[in-house]
Amino acid sequence: MDSPPATDELKAFMQMQDETREEVKSLIKGRVSFDVPMARHTSLKVGGNADVLAFPQDETDLRKILQLAGERIIPYYILGRGTNVIVRDGGLRGIVISLCRGFKEVAIIGREAGELFISAGAGANLKALVQFAHKRNLTGLEPFSGIPGTVGGALAMNAGAFGAEMADVVRSVTTMDETGRTTVMRRDDLKFSYRNLALPKGSVILSGTLGVREAKGEEIAAKIKDVQRLRYQSQPWNVPTAGSIFKNPEEMAAGQVIDELGLKGYRIGDARISEKHANFIVNEGGATAAEVLALMAFVQDEVYEKRRIRLIPEVHIMGEG
Numbered sequence: 001m002d003s004p005p006a007t008d009e010l011k012a013f014m015q016m017q018d019e020t021r022e023e024v025k026s027l028i029k030g031r032v033s034f035d036v037p038m039a040r041h042t043s044l045k046v047g048g049n050a051d052v053l054a055f056p057q058d059e060t061d062l063r064k065i066l067q068l069a070g071e072r073i074i075p076y077y078i079l080g081r082g083t084n085v086i087v088r089d090g091g092l093r094g095i096v097i098s099l100c101r102g103f104k105e106v107a108i109i110g111r112e113a114g115e116l117f118i119s120a121g122a123g124a125n126l127k128a129l130v131q132f133a134h135k136r137n138l139t140g141l142e143p144f145s146g147i148p149g150t151v152g153g154a155l156a157m158n159a160g161a162f163g164a165e166m167a168d169v170v171r172s173v174t175t176m177d178e179t180g181r182t183t184v185m186r187r188d189d190l191k192f193s194y195r196n197l198a199l200p201k202g203s204v205i206l207s208g209t210l211g212v213r214e215a216k217g218e219e220i221a222a223k224i225k226d227v228q229r230l231r232y233q234s235q236p237w238n239v240p241t242a243g244s245i246f247k248n249p250e251e252m253a254a255g256q257v258i259d260e261l262g263l264k265g266y267r268i269g270d271a272r273i274s275e276k277h278a279n280f281i282v283n284e285g286g287a288t289a290a291e292v293l294a295l296m297a298f299v300q301d302e303v304y305e306k307r308r309i310r311l312i313p314e315v316h317i318m319g320e321g
Helices: 008-015 017-027 059-072 126-135 151-156 217-234 254-260 289-307
Strands: 031-037 049-055 076-079 085-087 092-098 106-112 115-121 170-176 182-186 191-193 196-198 204-214 271-273 281-283 316-318
Touching: 017 031, 017 049, 017 059, 059 076, 059 092, 059 170, 059 204, 085 289, 106 126, 115 126, 115 151, 126 151, 126 217, 151 204, 254 289, 271 289, 281 289
Parallel strands: 049 092, 076 092, 085 316
Antiparallel strands: 031 049, 106 115, 115 204, 170 182, 170 204, 191 196, 271 281
């Protein structure tokens, strides 16, 4: 698929690209790479090249990148482990900022009225967070066991499973804005909704504080085992996917309506609707983003035509066609 014509702003960015690339590389302590295939950094294994992929080590690194982007009017994108993302085949212009190699600290920071508070960096792996709590006999995070991705991504999309969501356990979120200023937002000020956390434009999640309680280790272990068993039984887990493709509409679960229409196994190219769970698209090995998006559009059209239900993507779609 041909890329759309470049805008004047994009042309100007491309002209100064080499200079800006080297500036980003010299600006931070973390790793910086150029022309990186996003298929290597997304769980669905599709996506064209990112101009710049930066891995800030800490808040100082991140602040420098955001301030540079603001001064030069360069677009930027925040990426965790790329588990809820589809990058188009034309890739991403600007700077992709991944927090998964920094911002990983997890610690107990206090207690109040029988509740303990865990501070978790945006780059921390959700699985590691659940294990951290389990080892300390702390309960409340078990439903998130097995969800691939980072704490930052889970907060941003209000990730949920088996009747629980991040909004249930979040007590505060710390963010950084485009100017590099940090803000702590308390739970009462956070606007969670289904698979979303509304934040000011340009905000980057740095960490979250989660409320948990003490419990017996064997009880926590049993809950984790049950959650993982249900996930492995009902969802594809050893093949490239982006997680749930569509949000659940009010009428019924997205996977249920897709299944009822007999669409399991339907494919376009190497993109296929999972036989195990109809709300997952599997990359059979050589799928392109265009094939995945075409399959999504086909499913949406079929569901609307036959059930008058509009399916809304849960995955974030970004980049150029």
